Amino acid sequence: MYKKITGSLLGVLFFAGVHGQTKELSFAQAWGRDYSVTQAINYYKGWADAGHYIENDQKDHRDYKVNVKTGERTPYTPPATADVVVFVKNKDIYIQYGKSEAKQITKSPELEEQNPTLSPDGKYVAFTRKSDLYSVNVADGRELRYTSDGTDVIYNGWSSWVYYEEILGRSTNYKAFWWSPDSKKLAFMRFDDTKVPMFPIYVSKGQHGYLEETRYPKAGDENPEVKVGFVQVEGSPVVWADFNAKDDQYFGQPYWSFDSQSIMVQWMNRDQNNLKFYAVNPNDGVKREIYDEKQPTWINLDHDERITYLADNKHYILKSDKSGWAHYYLYTLSGQLVNPLTSGDWQVTSLQLVDEKNKVVYFTARKENSATSDLYRVDYSGKNLKRLTFGDYTHNVQVSPDGKYFITNYSNVTTPNKVALVDNNGKIVKELADSKGADFGQYHVGKTEYITIKSDDGKFDLPMVITYPVNFDATKQYPVIMSIYGGPDAGTVKNTWKGMSNQFWAKEGVIQVACDHRASGHYGKQGVAWMHRSLGQWELVDYITVAKWFKAKPWVAKNKLLITGHSYGGYMTCLALTKGADYFDYGIAGAPVTSWELYDTHYTERWMDTPQDNAQGYKEGSILSYVNNYKGVLRIMHGDLDDNVHLQNTTQLVDALTDRNVPFELMIYPGSRHGFARSKSAYDFKERVRFYYQYLLEKPVPSDFN
Numbered sequence: 001m002y003k004k005i006t007g008s009l010l011g012v013l014f015f016a017g018v019h020g021q022t023k024e025l026s027f028a029q030a031w032g033r034d035y036s037v038t039q040a041i042n043y044y045k046g047w048a049d050a051g052h053y054i055e056n057d058q059k060d061h062r063d064y065k066v067n068v069k070t071g072e073r074t075p076y077t078p079p080a081t082a083d084v085v086v087f088v089k090n091k092d093i094y095i096q097y098g099k100s101e102a103k104q105i106t107k108s109p110e111l112e113e114q115n116p117t118l119s120p121d122g123k124y125v126a127f128t129r130k131s132d133l134y135s136v137n138v139a140d141g142r143e144l145r146y147t148s149d150g151t152d153v154i155y156n157g158w159s160s161w162v163y164y165e166e167i168l169g170r171s172t173n174y175k176a177f178w179w180s181p182d183s184k185k186l187a188f189m190r191f192d193d194t195k196v197p198m199f200p201i202y203v204s205k206g207q208h209g210y211l212e213e214t215r216y217p218k219a220g221d222e223n224p225e226v227k228v229g230f231v232q233v234e235g236s237p238v239v240w241a242d243f244n245a246k247d248d249q250y251f252g253q254p255y256w257s258f259d260s261q262s263i264m265v266q267w268m269n270r271d272q273n274n275l276k277f278y279a280v281n282p283n284d285g286v287k288r289e290i291y292d293e294k295q296p297t298w299i300n301l302d303h304d305e306r307i308t309y310l311a312d313n314k315h316y317i318l319k320s321d322k323s324g325w326a327h328y329y330l331y332t333l334s335g336q337l338v339n340p341l342t343s344g345d346w347q348v349t350s351l352q353l354v355d356e357k358n359k360v361v362y363f364t365a366r367k368e369n370s371a372t373s374d375l376y377r378v379d380y381s382g383k384n385l386k387r388l389t390f391g392d393y394t395h396n397v398q399v400s401p402d403g404k405y406f407i408t409n410y411s412n413v414t415t416p417n418k419v420a421l422v423d424n425n426g427k428i429v430k431e432l433a434d435s436k437g438a439d440f441g442q443y444h445v446g447k448t449e450y451i452t453i454k455s456d457d458g459k460f461d462l463p464m465v466i467t468y469p470v471n472f473d474a475t476k477q478y479p480v481i482m483s484i485y486g487g488p489d490a491g492t493v494k495n496t497w498k499g500m501s502n503q504f505w506a507k508e509g510v511i512q513v514a515c516d517h518r519a520s521g522h523y524g525k526q527g528v529a530w531m532h533r534s535l536g537q538w539e540l541v542d543y544i545t546v547a548k549w550f551k552a553k554p555w556v557a558k559n560k561l562l563i564t565g566h567s568y569g570g571y572m573t574c575l576a577l578t579k580g581a582d583y584f585d586y587g588i589a590g591a592p593v594t595s596w597e598l599y600d601t602h603y604t605e606r607w608m609d610t611p612q613d614n615a616q617g618y619k620e621g622s623i624l625s626y627v628n629n630y631k632g633v634l635r636i637m638h639g640d641l642d643d644n645v646h647l648q649n650t651t652q653l654v655d656a657l658t659d660r661n662v663p664f665e666l667m668i669y670p671g672s673r674h675g676f677a678r679s680k681s682a683y684d685f686k687e688r689v690r691f692y693y694q695y696l697l698e699k700p701v702p703s704d705f706n
Helices: 161-167 503-507 524-531 537-551 568-576 601-608 615-620 623-629 647-659 678-697
Strands: 043-049 052-056 063-067 073-075 084-089 092-097 114-118 124-129 132-137 143-145 154-156 177-179 185-192 198-203 210-215 225-232 249-251 263-269 274-280 287-294 307-309 315-320 327-332 337-340 347-355 360-366 374-379 394-399 405-412 415-423 428-434 448-454 461-467 478-483 511-515 556-566 586-590 633-639 665-669
Touching: 043 394, 084 114, 092 124, 114 177, 124 177, 132 185, 161 601, 225 249, 315 347, 327 347, 347 394, 360 394, 374 394, 448 537, 461 503, 461 537, 478 537, 478 678, 511 537, 524 537, 537 556, 537 568, 556 568, 556 678, 568 586, 568 623, 568 633, 586 678, 623 647, 633 647, 633 678, 647 665, 665 678
Parallel strands: 478 511, 478 556, 556 586, 586 633, 633 665
Antiparallel strands: 043 052, 052 063, 063 073, 084 092, 114 124, 124 132, 132 143, 154 185, 177 185, 185 225, 198 210, 249 263, 263 274, 274 287, 307 315, 315 327, 327 337, 347 360, 360 374, 394 405, 405 415, 415 428, 448 461, 461 511
């Protein structure tokens, strides 16, 4: 299935300086701030056309198009149709073509427009304003208002919080409307948050402060009622898709058909184990079921490439993990399976190109090794699968419009990023760039390697990337920093170049490890499914296996293993210092969930079902259930304005720890959300450094950090 590298011999290895390594890294070099060991390389932005790729030169910061056959470089200017931006300034919408002066196209400075989005034909800009959906004619500034019932709990084309966070995605910035390809229609979602509980966030600014009131459904709560509507761009009554808004349900991102005559609407039940696709007629709202998938655990309601329509207007490609692994399937528009495009115990990741003329699909996958990514091609028939990339590297690729070439930026833990031009037979046409500096290889550095170790039950190979101290000596003992995230299907271990920033702690004599558990995505959906109704259980089991593996090594310092993570990683860190306190000594936890009934419906219930249906699972997954086991030293950080994982989580844990009169560290960052404000991040970094020196190294912080 996957290539494995085991770590059984590491305990007897001695990593001294390799012959030729004669220099010591400076403070700046060890943090990756000095580009003498590695160097910046040109950025390859994609393709101008089938015969020219786009290169951004790091010396003059200009774009060039480069001929794939001759290498000739000429200045690149994007097509006028591509170089158009719309944006909001001073609460109004502006449009700018290339480098010409921006043109103001709305005039309502008292009310701000949101998410201005240009129609495919460039004639209209759709937007929302105060919970209603509008468009404006670019040529004459004429506004069209499509809805008029927006309030503080009813939003048209603007997401309810749980949809923004979990279903449509944060990258949408709450946008919930979609242009048809022919620019003649808009699809949008209407949200009614009337029954969704309001969660107050106290803002401490000023003399009296104030409350931010967000409709946030926590596990088991009422969800927003949602409708899917359609309007004609020139104005029309709203046509509603034929769904009952009162049903307990979710709608995923819709996908317009290639010819704009229908739209695919993803529907899912509240239990999230039944996914249906409906082809909806935007002219009358009539729906027709064309796909029905059920799984015993859950189905992800993806907002990225679930469906890819083909230009033949007869087929679409479906991405699904219904087999236990994510794969592509070719379907007719009527919902008939033609055949699987891929299959096996490995994962596809993303479509790169569908060559409809030659009936070939180009895609990336984690097939050779779950910690790497490669480019493949396969025929529509599912036959003639071929790997196009090379070596034991992780490849980030950009395929030419005709599929004849691709550019790959590739690396692994020992090889800094390189860039190559490759043809569609996998032959390297030209090496384009290498980020190795002139002095690379002349410095004493800590060795980094990718390995796997067996899970305690022997069912899985758990992946790790380890950076050892400079001049590692197996007769000495070193502290360990274990960095994790831990969420379902959200692994962080990749066989890629890690830069130089891990070398400072390597110089200071610290072992650094990033590791993943069985349900982090390396073993597909059948691996992630172990987490069903039991968040926190198997992640901790596997992290304890990693901790025991290290603590069994004679070169690991006793009582000096620190675990750290943010968000879900903060949750796992807190769990490690309570439920797993016999194996972990220190923890730094950022913005942790501490009890799953405090988190939102869609995310939590996908894995855990509702608290009403799975009371035992919620109890066993709560940090609060294990505070009596707490020992070691835990540092907790949280932003007071966190609208994702509410400060309430940390407050309840702090309450439980103080009731038990045990020592811990706490830092609240005022004005920070789920990610800390930049001004607070610098302080947070210094405090992390202080923590490492105080507890792991037991010596003063060097003056370089002042």
